[in-house]
Amino acid sequence: MHRLQRQVRFTINPFLDAPVLGANSFCSKPAGEGLGLFLEIGVAVVGPANEDTGFVINVLDIDKAVRQYVVPIFTDTIKTKYRRAEHITIAALVTLLHQAQAALTGKLRPATLSNLTLKLNPYRNIAIDCEDNNMVYLSEKFEFAAMHKLWNDKFTAEQNFEAFGKCANPSGHGHNYIVEVTVKAPEGSDALKIGQFEQIVDQRLISLIDHKNLNADVPEFQKTNPTIENLAVFAWQKLAPLKLHSITVWETDKTSCSYYG
Numbered sequence: 001m002h003r004l005q006r007q008v009r010f011t012i013n014p015f016l017d018a019p020v021l022g023a024n025s026f027c028s029k030p031a032g033e034g035l036g037l038f039l040e041i042g043v044a045v046v047g048p049a050n051e052d053t054g055f056v057i058n059v060l061d062i063d064k065a066v067r068q069y070v071v072p073i074f075t076d077t078i079k080t081k082y083r084r085a086e087h088i089t090i091a092a093l094v095t096l097l098h099q100a101q102a103a104l105t106g107k108l109r110p111a112t113l114s115n116l117t118l119k120l121n122p123y124r125n126i127a128i129d130c131e132d133n134n135m136v137y138l139s140e141k142f143e144f145a146a147m148h149k150l151w152n153d154k155f156t157a158e159q160n161f162e163a164f165g166k167c168a169n170p171s172g173h174g175h176n177y178i179v180e181v182t183v184k185a186p187e188g189s190d191a192l193k194i195g196q197f198e199q200i201v202d203q204r205l206i207s208l209i210d211h212k213n214l215n216a217d218v219p220e221f222q223k224t225n226p227t228i229e230n231l232a233v234f235a236w237q238k239l240a241p242l243k244l245h246s247i248t249v250w251e252t253d254k255t256s257c258s259y260y261g
Contacts, residue, residue: 001047003046005043007119008025008041008042008063008066008067009027009028009039010040010041011037012078013036014037015082016033030071037078040118041070041116041117043104044117045057045108046112057109066100077092090136093118093120101116115130123141125139134186135185136185136187136189137182137245140180141178141179142180142201143176143177144210145177146175146177146212147174148167148172149167149168149169149170150163150167150226150227151168151225175252177228177231177251178250180249180250181197181235181239181242182244182247183197183245184243191242200239200241200242204239205238209231228250228251229257233259235247235259236261
């Protein structure tokens, strides 16, 4: 069984009567004109790869279905609400995702729709699991800068440098970390209120580790190596009041670790 993912990007101009189609789907199609509302729908499908083509489904068929059945749902609702000067809530966006799910059901055969994700900005998205329609996933990325040293007092100096390489530098070294926090909660839950969610993450996690020497300033890491694996567990423990689904920590743009409790 394979899980195939495809992102479909489009722009909505709430006050233009007709969409500007454009010809660059990598950027956005419809392309929009001037300042528009950019959205990205992530479609995940599951199924076996076809022996003849090697495809679960041709991704161009996903694009076609999303643009035909899903983009109009978002366009019509957003245009109507903008022209009425009405706020579009997370709950309203989740409703649109469910409508998109219904519209795509049966349109992506032989694959089966697994989940749908709506990117609200480059660092925040919401998603629904098509097999558990009551649950919503909210993900947001946060940044922090910190220094650490990887060292085990049980090892000799030679063993430490062999195990940790440059990360065993006695003076430590720094990273610009990214941590993505994903909560899973029923529709309408307080866990999906972005302002409250951000404050909890900032107060209970970021304030403890941002611009800190993790080995010296964070008690939990005075005897435990502050690797990204251990940082992910640390973040999970600190954010226990949230209905967590996963924590992902990036140490560089090439190295990350996710923890699911």
